[in-house]
Amino acid sequence: MSTSETEYLENVANQEYEHGWRTDIESETLPEGLDENIVRYISERKDEPEWLLEWRLKAFRYFERQVEEGNYPDWAHLDYERPDFQDMRYFSAPKEKASYDSLDEVPDEILETFERLGIPLEEQKALTGVAVDAVMDSVSVATTFKKKLKEKGVIFMSFGEAAREHPEIVKKYLGRVVPYTDNLFAALNSAVFSDGSFVYVPEGVTCPMELSTYFRINDQNTGQFERTLIIAEPDSYVSYLEGCTAPMNQKHQLHAAVVELIAHEDAEIKYSTIQNWYPGTKDGEGGVYNLVTKRGICEGDRSKISWTQLETGSAVTQKYPSVILKGDESVGEFYSVAFTKGHQQADTGTKMHHIGKNTKSTIISKGISAGVSNNSYRGLVKVGKNAENARNFSQCDSLLLGDKCGAHTFPYIEIGNPTAKVEHEATTSKVGEDQMFYCHQRGLGEEEALKLIVNGFCQEILAELPMEFAVEAKELLAIELEGSVG
Amino acid sequence: MSTTTLDTSAQPIDRFVSAFQVNHGQALNGTNASVAKRREAAIQRFQELGVPTRKQEAWKYTDIASVLDRPYTLPLGPNEADVSARDLDPYLIDDLDAHVLVLVNGRPDHSLSQLDALPEEVTVTSLKDAGTHPAFKAHYGEYADAEDEVLTALNTAFVQDGAFIHVPEGTELEQPILLLHVNAAQDDLLMQPRHLFVVEADAKARVIGRQLSLTDARTFTNTVTEMFVGERGYLDHYVIQEEDDNASQVLSRFGYHEGDSVLSTDTFTFSGEVVRNNMTLTPDGPNCETNLYGLVIGHGSMHVDNNTLVDHVHADCVSNELYKHVLNDQSTVVFNGKVFVHRDSQRIDAYQSNDSLVLNNDAQIYTKPELEIYADDVVCSHGATAGQLDEEGLFYLRSRGLSQERARILMMKAFAQDVIDVIEVEPLKALIEDRVQDRLRTFAS
Numbered sequence: 001m002s003t004s005e006t007e008y009l010e011n012v013a014n015q016e017y018e019h020g021w022r023t024d025i026e027s028e029t030l031p032e033g034l035d036e037n038i039v040r041y042i043s044e045r046k047d048e049p050e051w052l053l054e055w056r057l058k059a060f061r062y063f064e065r066q067v068e069e070g071n072y073p074d075w076a077h078l079d080y081e082r083p084d085f086q087d088m089r090y091f092s093a094p095k096e097k098a099s100y101d102s103l104d105e106v107p108d109e110i111l112e113t114f115e116r117l118g119i120p121l122e123e124q125k126a127l128t129g130v131a132v133d134a135v136m137d138s139v140s141v142a143t144t145f146k147k148k149l150k151e152k153g154v155i156f157m158s159f160g161e162a163a164r165e166h167p168e169i170v171k172k173y174l175g176r177v178v179p180y181t182d183n184l185f186a187a188l189n190s191a192v193f194s195d196g197s198f199v200y201v202p203e204g205v206t207c208p209m210e211l212s213t214y215f216r217i218n219d220q221n222t223g224q225f226e227r228t229l230i231i232a233e234p235d236s237y238v239s240y241l242e243g244c245t246a247p248m249n250q251k252h253q254l255h256a257a258v259v260e261l262i263a264h265e266d267a268e269i270k271y272s273t274i275q276n277w278y279p280g281t282k283d284g285e286g287g288v289y290n291l292v293t294k295r296g297i298c299e300g301d302r303s304k305i306s307w308t309q310l311e312t313g314s315a316v317t318q319k320y321p322s323v324i325l326k327g328d329e330s331v332g333e334f335y336s337v338a339f340t341k342g343h344q345q346a347d348t349g350t351k352m353h354h355i356g357k358n359t360k361s362t363i364i365s366k367g368i369s370a371g372v373s374n375n376s377y378r379g380l381v382k383v384g385k386n387a388e389n390a391r392n393f394s395q396c397d398s399l400l401l402g403d404k405c406g407a408h409t410f411p412y413i414e415i416g417n418p419t420a421k422v423e424h425e426a427t428t429s430k431v432g433e434d435q436m437f438y439c440h441q442r443g444l445g446e447e448e449a450l451k452l453i454v455n456g457f458c459q460e461i462l463a464e465l466p467m468e469f470a471v472e473a474k475e476l477l478a479i480e481l482e483g484s485v486g
Numbered sequence: 487m488s489t490t491t492l493d494t495s496a497q498p499i500d501r502f503v504s505a506f507q508v509n510h511g512q513a514l515n516g517t518n519a520s521v522a523k524r525r526e527a528a529i530q531r532f533q534e535l536g537v538p539t540r541k542q543e544a545w546k547y548t549d550i551a552s553v554l555d556r557p558y559t560l561p562l563g564p565n566e567a568d569v570s571a572r573d574l575d576p577y578l579i580d581d582l583d584a585h586v587l588v589l590v591n592g593r594p595d596h597s598l599s600q601l602d603a604l605p606e607e608v609t610v611t612s613l614k615d616a617g618t619h620p621a622f623k624a625h626y627g628e629y630a631d632a633e634d635e636v637l638t639a640l641n642t643a644f645v646q647d648g649a650f651i652h653v654p655e656g657t658e659l660e661q662p663i664l665l666l667h668v669n670a671a672q673d674d675l676l677m678q679p680r681h682l683f684v685v686e687a688d689a690k691a692r693v694i695g696r697q698l699s700l701t702d703a704r705t706f707t708n709t710v711t712e713m714f715v716g717e718r719g720y721l722d723h724y725v726i727q728e729e730d731d732n733a734s735q736v737l738s739r740f741g742y743h744e745g746d747s748v749l750s751t752d753t754f755t756f757s758g759e760v761v762r763n764n765m766t767l768t769p770d771g772p773n774c775e776t777n778l779y780g781l782v783i784g785h786g787s788m789h790v791d792n793n794t795l796v797d798h799v800h801a802d803c804v805s806n807e808l809y810k811h812v813l814n815d816q817s818t819v820v821f822n823g824k825v826f827v828h829r830d831s832q833r834i835d836a837y838q839s840n841d842s843l844v845l846n847n848d849a850q851i852y853t854k855p856e857l858e859i860y861a862d863d864v865v866c867s868h869g870a871t872a873g874q875l876d877e878e879g880l881f882y883l884r885s886r887g888l889s890q891e892r893a894r895i896l897m898m899k900a901f902a903q904d905v906i907d908v909i910e911v912e913p914l915k916a917l918i919e920d921r922v923q924d925r926l927r928t929f930a931s
Contacts, residue, residue: 075543077858385847398857398859400859400861400862400864401862402862403829403830403832403861403862403863404829404860405860405862406858406859406860407857407859408856408857408858408859409855409856409857409858409868410854410856411854411855411856411870412852412853412854413851413852413853413854413870413872414850414851414852414853415842415844415850415851415852415872416850417844417847418813418844418845418846418847418849418874419874420844420872420873420874421871421872421873421874422870422871422872422873423869423870423871424855424868424869424870424871425867425868425869425870426855426857426867426868426869427865427866427867428857428859428864428865428866428867429864429865429866430862430863430864
């Protein structure tokens, strides 16, 4: 490796987090610790119906049992200290009025926060037609474009609101795809989730705009437990964008979200994530633990669920957005770019569970590791006994930038039907010297060349992102790679 | 034959621990301090690790505990099994001019072996007789991982006998060595043979292991094979697994080779009840070539689990891995292939490929091709596929006048051919071709 390339990579690895500042808003925060009273308090505070409280309590009891029995999901290729569940706060909400009718009522600090993130609400509203449901520390603070969506019958609101206004839908689907017994973090989330987004697209409706939510962890020492539920009725379409950033914080923060997607007959859900939580200092201190359960079910025939993710943040990431292909001819897709640097660790991938006939799944995963980070792909393709003619194609490529990082691939393939056609391929390599040479020869410097090559490496995935996101994603990747080249 | 019966009323661990005491006087070199020390440490370790459960990642798809939990007897003394040279005739490979060592129930039987043509400097004998050999002292127990692999610990604790091969520096052995592993148990038997192959620098050898059963007794064989190849050395190791449907086994192979050497393994699995092959190959020097090939023809209720690790601890090496599975009936095949590239092992080329042909609704395939890579200047790839016979291919062959059956056989055979083609010993290749063909014929009809 040439000196300048080494220097450049060092610069990249040493780069501090750009989004590290805190907004000073008074928040109302519960004391640290977790018991049944906290669960009751959260539920009461959010004015929830009785059945939801009961459900939370059941989940909480299950969670307690899991902790007692030591059923911690520690099988991943990750090395970190387990979070102390009693040393965290489970609720924090901006103290001022929790909901606003228009943007004018939103405190300036919050608006400023979003502006610094590069997503001014106003601009998005005007330029892109994206309805933004901005979640700051758990409570939905601004929802735009509500009216336009209402005309179409699309329900897009915070989870808390939905539980009050559409209890029949929430009750029917909550925990259906990710039951609270799924794993310890799903149980924890089910017990203490503070807010999140709810989307319901009625039959035959194509959602007129991309739905977008930005989540931010703001208060020190607050776990963020959001819960997202998206239901697409027959023959409907929705594209949902989720982006995350967290400010700098010395203590580890836990982020244990649950996302459930349900696609009925002929419906399609596209779920895109840009995850840029705080990754910790360059010495590996602090940073977010991103331990998330995301799963969708293609309930009806010919339904489709597509996950696209760009993961650049968090100290520890463990998530496997999955699709249960229950309907015949249903389609599952997973496109992922995971970038780790410094001391970051990521163990991410997907599960494609083929149950229906003639189901198809595609997995394209690109891992890039730099610094002393470890980046693992872990995935499962399971073809059930009755899943005639299931088809899967998986490709996992890893790119190593530097000689102290690690790239790993753990693909599981389980096949119980002979008509299945499953292909998996994976490669691991560094940036080719010939590629660099070619770029230099065309007049590009080290940094530009590397950016170009990494961008090309990820192109397939970035192309899957909705337009506005793709631009931001490219920018984000470039920022992550940036440093001064000597 | 003198035996001791495992007390099935006791917990599996206690059962083996008390049998360990009984076995003590019969174990390999009961007086050799270093072997005895390894045995003591191994039984200790076995107790700590316990019998693997399906909760452990390495045993997720293979329930070895229930195979171990049977009322086996353990052999204590030498064999008294009634095996004659005539019994073995059908299993000597046609046209193969080889040095033959016959092992009955895991122990070499010199009266049945044919080792007269062996060059003087080469040693092929029983492990029991090799105790004072310098190569035994230098290599025994050095590569087998009795620390983390519980069945290797169990084998190490109970070690009695096995095959010992030593090819000294600069010697190129022309004829292959054929190890005939014969299962001739009358009762349910648990055997734990232990083999050590040492191929010194600039030496060359081919070893063929053929496993078969003469009786239908329920057996469990827990084998550990250690292989060492010195600088610029060459070892080609073939294993043909065709034991009875009542025979289960765990075969753990540990290969260590030095710079510029070649270590190849080919494993052909045709029958058995539960067959688990653990393979750990460690190329520890520059310009090593490591090859792993495997073919499984699954039928009946066979359960075959190939667990491989290529541990690249040294830079500038190449490894190739190719496993093919044809599955029929209710057979289950598990493949877990891992390539591990350590931090400073730069310039590694590692290829891994694993393809499965599933013919029946009840057959199951679980595959996990893993890469764990900590060095950046490497080219590593793996591929895995699973599917059924290509309808278009079948149609083409039918249109050329082949019967449905012949077309299917031809397609299946072509699928398996890649692994057969790497066999360098012609008579062995012919045997494998025949065995594959015979089995596939039953699949096609």
